[in-house]
Amino acid sequence: MGDPVGQIARWLEILLLNWGLSAPLVTLIKVVLGVVVLASFVLLVDILLVWVERKVVARFQDRLGPNRLGPFGLIQPIADVIKLLIKEDITPQGADRIVYNLAPIMALATVILLWAVLPLSPTMLGTDLNVGVLYVVAIGAISTLGIIMAGWSSNNKYALLGAFRTVAQMVSYEIPMVIVLMVPVLLAGSMGINSIVQQQEVWYIIIAPLAALVFLITSIAELGRAPFDLLEAESEIVAGFHIEYTGMKFGLFYAGELLHALTLSAIFSSLFLGGWRGFGVDAAPILGLIWFFAKAFFIYWVIMWVKYSLPRIRIDQMLNFNWKFLTPLSLVILIVTAISDKLLADASPPLYVAGMLGVNLVVAWGTLQVLRRTARHERRRVAEPKPAAAPGSRRAPGAMASAHNPPISTTNP
Amino acid sequence: MVPLSWYLIFSAALFSIGLFGVLARKNAVAILMGVELMLNSVNVNLVAFWRYRTPEGIAGQAFAVIVFAVAAAEVAVGLALIISIYRRRNTVVADEIDLLKF
Amino acid sequence: MSPIQVVFILTAMTTLGAALMVVTVQNLVHAALWLILSLFGIAVTFVILNAGFLAVAQVVIYIGAISILMIFAIMLTRRVAEDVNPQIGRRWWWAAAISVVMFVGLAWMLGNWSGFRSPLPAASSGMDPLVQLGEALVSVNAYVLPFEVASVLLLAALIGALMIAWERRPG
Numbered sequence: 001m002g003d004p005v006g007q008i009a010r011w012l013e014i015l016l017l018n019w020g021l022s023a024p025l026v027t028l029i030k031v032v033l034g035v036v037v038l039a040s041f042v043l044l045v046d047i048l049l050v051w052v053e054r055k056v057v058a059r060f061q062d063r064l065g066p067n068r069l070g071p072f073g074l075i076q077p078i079a080d081v082i083k084l085l086i087k088e089d090i091t092p093q094g095a096d097r098i099v100y101n102l103a104p105i106m107a108l109a110t111v112i113l114l115w116a117v118l119p120l121s122p123t124m125l126g127t128d129l130n131v132g133v134l135y136v137v138a139i140g141a142i143s144t145l146g147i148i149m150a151g152w153s154s155n156n157k158y159a160l161l162g163a164f165r166t167v168a169q170m171v172s173y174e175i176p177m178v179i180v181l182m183v184p185v186l187l188a189g190s191m192g193i194n195s196i197v198q199q200q201e202v203w204y205i206i207i208a209p210l211a212a213l214v215f216l217i218t219s220i221a222e223l224g225r226a227p228f229d230l231l232e233a234e235s236e237i238v239a240g241f242h243i244e245y246t247g248m249k250f251g252l253f254y255a256g257e258l259l260h261a262l263t264l265s266a267i268f269s270s271l272f273l274g275g276w277r278g279f280g281v282d283a284a285p286i287l288g289l290i291w292f293f294a295k296a297f298f299i300y301w302v303i304m305w306v307k308y309s310l311p312r313i314r315i316d317q318m319l320n321f322n323w324k325f326l327t328p329l330s331l332v333i334l335i336v337t338a339i340s341d342k343l344l345a346d347a348s349p350p351l352y353v354a355g356m357l358g359v360n361l362v363v364a365w366g367t368l369q370v371l372r373r374t375a376r377h378e379r380r381r382v383a384e385p386k387p388a389a390a391p392g393s394r395r396a397p398g399a400m401a402s403a404h405n406p407p408i409s410t411t412n413p
Numbered sequence: 414m415v416p417l418s419w420y421l422i423f424s425a426a427l428f429s430i431g432l433f434g435v436l437a438r439k440n441a442v443a444i445l446m447g448v449e450l451m452l453n454s455v456n457v458n459l460v461a462f463w464r465y466r467t468p469e470g471i472a473g474q475a476f477a478v479i480v481f482a483v484a485a486a487e488v489a490v491g492l493a494l495i496i497s498i499y500r501r502r503n504t505v506v507a508d509e510i511d512l513l514k515f
Numbered sequence: 516m517s518p519i520q521v522v523f524i525l526t527a528m529t530t531l532g533a534a535l536m537v538v539t540v541q542n543l544v545h546a547a548l549w550l551i552l553s554l555f556g557i558a559v560t561f562v563i564l565n566a567g568f569l570a571v572a573q574v575v576i577y578i579g580a581i582s583i584l585m586i587f588a589i590m591l592t593r594r595v596a597e598d599v600n601p602q603i604g605r606r607w608w609w610a611a612a613i614s615v616v617m618f619v620g621l622a623w624m625l626g627n628w629s630g631f632r633s634p635l636p637a638a639s640s641g642m643d644p645l646v647q648l649g650e651a652l653v654s655v656n657a658y659v660l661p662f663e664v665a666s667v668l669l670l671a672a673l674i675g676a677l678m679i680a681w682e683r684r685p686g
Contacts, residue, residue: 024518099548130645134571141579145551148586152544160590167583174579191645415523415563417633421625423527423560427534427553429618434538436610442589443543446550449581450534453557456569464564465633471651474644475658477569481576482665486672488581492588493676499592 003285006123009034038126042115042259049258050077052297053304060308080251087247092155095244099153104245104252106146111260113139118266119194121276121288132193133181136267137174140222143260144170150253151241162240165315166231170222172322176330177218183211183337184271193267197275202349205272207356210333210364212272214326219264220303221318223257227310228318262300269295329367336363420461427454441495441505445488452484523563530556543589551582568645 009030016026051066051074058065066073091100116126117135129135144167151163185191187207188199196204205212221228231240242253269275273295276288313321336359344355427450434447456477463473499505533553540546554577561570625631651657 129567130643131568131571134568134575138571138574138579141575144583145578148583149548152586152590164587164590167587171580171583414517414635415520416635418626418631419523419527420560420564421631422622423531425618425621425625426531428621429614430531430534430538432617433610433614436613437607438538440543442585442592443538443546446537446546446585449550449577450537450553453554453577456573457557457560460561460564460566460569464566465635466630468636471644471647471657474566474569474648475651475661477566478572478648478652479658479661479665481572482669485576485581486668488584489672489676490679492584493679495588496591497679505592 003123005121005286034126038115039112042112043255045262046255046259047077047081049262049300050080050255052300053258056301056304057308060305084248084251089247089249090244092244094155096153096155099149100244101249103146103150103153104249104256106149107143108252108256108259110139110143110146111256111263114263114267117193118263118270119197119275120292122281122285124285124289125194128192128194130190130192130195133185133191133196133271136193137178137181140170140174140177147241150245154241154244156244159241159243162231162243166224166241169224169228169231169315169318172319173218173221173228173326176214176322176326177222179327179330179334180211180214180218181271182334183208186334186338186341193270193275197270197277200274200277202353203272203274203277207353208272208333208337208360209357210329210360211337212268214330214333215268215272216299216302218326219268220306221322223261223264223303225257225261225303226307227313229307230312230315230318261303262296265299265303266292266296268299273299325371332363333360336360417461417465420457420465424454424457424461427451427457439506439508441498441507441510442492444507445491445495449484449488452480456480519563523560526556526559526563529553530560543593544586547582547586547589550585551578554578554582566644568648 012033013026013030016029017023021029054076055065055073066076069075069079091097114136117129117132119125119128147166147170148163151159151161151166154160184196184204187204188196190196190199224231242250245253269292275295276292278287278291281288281291337356340356340359344352347355431447431450431454434450435444436447438444438447459473459477459480463470463477467473495505498510502510504510530553533549533556536549537546537553540549554573558570558573558578561567561573652662653659
């Protein structure tokens with residue numbers, strides 16, 4: 001009773017077999033239909049996300065947001081889509097046509113590809129890859145390629161510079177993300193996302209909270225959203241790699257960015273919040289869908305909360321934060337989680353959860369102490385009176401004075 | 414059902430195309446691309462032999478993973494060298510980089 | 516012609532065609548994009564060969580990292596009027612002859628091998644190849660030594676690339 005999608009699939013299969021089609025052809029038709037339905041569903045949710053984004057940002061900024069078109073402004077995204085469709089489609093002179101047109105398609109397609117491995121409910125799954133987590137990393141890597149194509153083919157210095165910065169940021173933040181993704185793989189013993197969800201008797205955010213936090217931070221960096229949105233900074237590089245895109249091509253980039261945020265929220269909720277697990281899912285698998293989207297939208301709201309509360313950070317601060325803080329921290333998290341998982345393997349479940357949580361809190365406390373000491377050291381160094389530049393000191397032509405880097409943390413002592 | 418011969422001919426052809434790229438191209442990065450094609454053809458060979466001759470062992474896949482690591486290391490160092498040469502000589506055309514010291 | 520044969524032929528034609536474009540195209544960034552297509556074709560070949568982990572690893576390592584590195588290197592080493600000069604040397608027919616000889620030699624040598632026309636054995640229904648691969652790479656009786664040497668090699672490459680590309684600050 002609780003599995004309408006599965007029942008429809010079985011009814012369709014029996015119908016097609018009765019029409020005399022061969023079994024492999026029926027399977028092919030079912031697969032193609034499933035792909036079309038999933039992709040359409042995801043794109044419809046994407047249109048809803050435009051409305052959600054604008055309403056939530058408005059409420060964070062103490063105003064109302066769009067409320068003229070339709071009840072609560074729900075028709076607003078459709079108006080946006082129509083506006084983008086009727087805009088003039090400009091191709092800059094000297095742009096590489098094929099690559100220029102291919103880039104926004106790749107940007108959106110790579111995000112939709114991610115939905116193939118997410119388990120929406122116990123019975124609704126695109127494909128149960130046993131290397132699902134690595135597939136997510138691979139698709140993330142391909143999306144950076146779409147950005148380089150966009151930046152280079154626009155024949156514009158600012159677009160190219162923006163594309164370089166974007167790719168540098170994304171490739172740098174992939175490293176702590178992959179290391180931290182190994183933590184739920186370690187705890188569940190499998191790389192398939194459905195297996196990880198099924199193993200979460202206790203949600204992994206309780207067993208490995210630091211890993212969840214680092215994954216959330218690196219996801220926000222991978223998305224290119226604030227506070228890591230230097231790449232779209234209008235005051236600095238004039239919108240970055242999608243500066244030359246107008247109309248629906250820009251719409252594809254924008255929609256792709258929002259959908260990517262929801263997709264990474266869905267991945268986070270599958271890996272750390274238990275995905276489709278919740279009350280009543282054993283009886284009615286369709287409830288899994290509701291739990292899945294509820295958790296995904298909750299994390300999406302957290303990501304928006306972070307975006308509209310924090311200021312933008314500079315590119316050198318961003319790279320320092322990644323290489324000097326996140327990468328060593330994620331390595332420490334992985335090693336500590338692996339060791340304590342082995343040590344506590346025979347303990348009873350409550351003791352196991354308490355033990356892992358305690359270990360995570362110890363690592364967090366240790367990290368804060370290190371940060372505190374580094375910040376104090378940095379403050380002392382800044383407060384020293386600097387010697388004035390001596391006359392006649394030689395500087396080679398072209399060497400820039402290195403900018404003073406502020407400390408990477410803002411914790412108060 | 415694809416016989417093993419098809420995979421072997423495919424990888425031999427890919428290797429030859431990569432060899433042509435290494436021998437005929439002038440730009441150093443283009444030569445590296447030819448080397449990448451050759452390494453990939455070797456990987457295809459290794460995995461095909463694993464699948465068709467010893468599917469119960471894992472030697473073919475393990476060595477393909479090692480080849481991935483070696484190829485990545487070689488590309489990283491090679492491109493660092495090319496960028497360093499470009500800074501000093503302002504060229505990456507292989508024919509023009511023929512003096513050890515100016 | 517079974518479906519899997521059709522799939523393999525399409526993949527092989529795409530990969531070889533893209534590889535030919537890599538070695539002949541004038542514009543280097545286009546060559547890098549064709550290289551990405553041929554690497555993707557090889558990932559599909561790995562999927563046909565039931566090596567799913569290697570296919571995804573190929574996409575992550577080659578397309579996600581190495582190709583992006585190459586595109587960066589191409590963009591950082593261009594000169595203004597570069598794409599006008601021919602990208603293939605004057606004696607390219609020697610290179611083509613050597614390649615053809617190499618291909619014919621390899622094909623003939625492999626053709627004389629007894630196992631050349633091996634049929635496809637059934638996929639081993641034992642352990643998952645992923646688990647087997649993981650255990651083989653860290654097991655003392657298997658491949659832990661090449662694994663550790665590869666990691667030392669990567670560390671050496673990391674340090675070496677940093678040292679080479681480090682811009683010396685004068686003074």
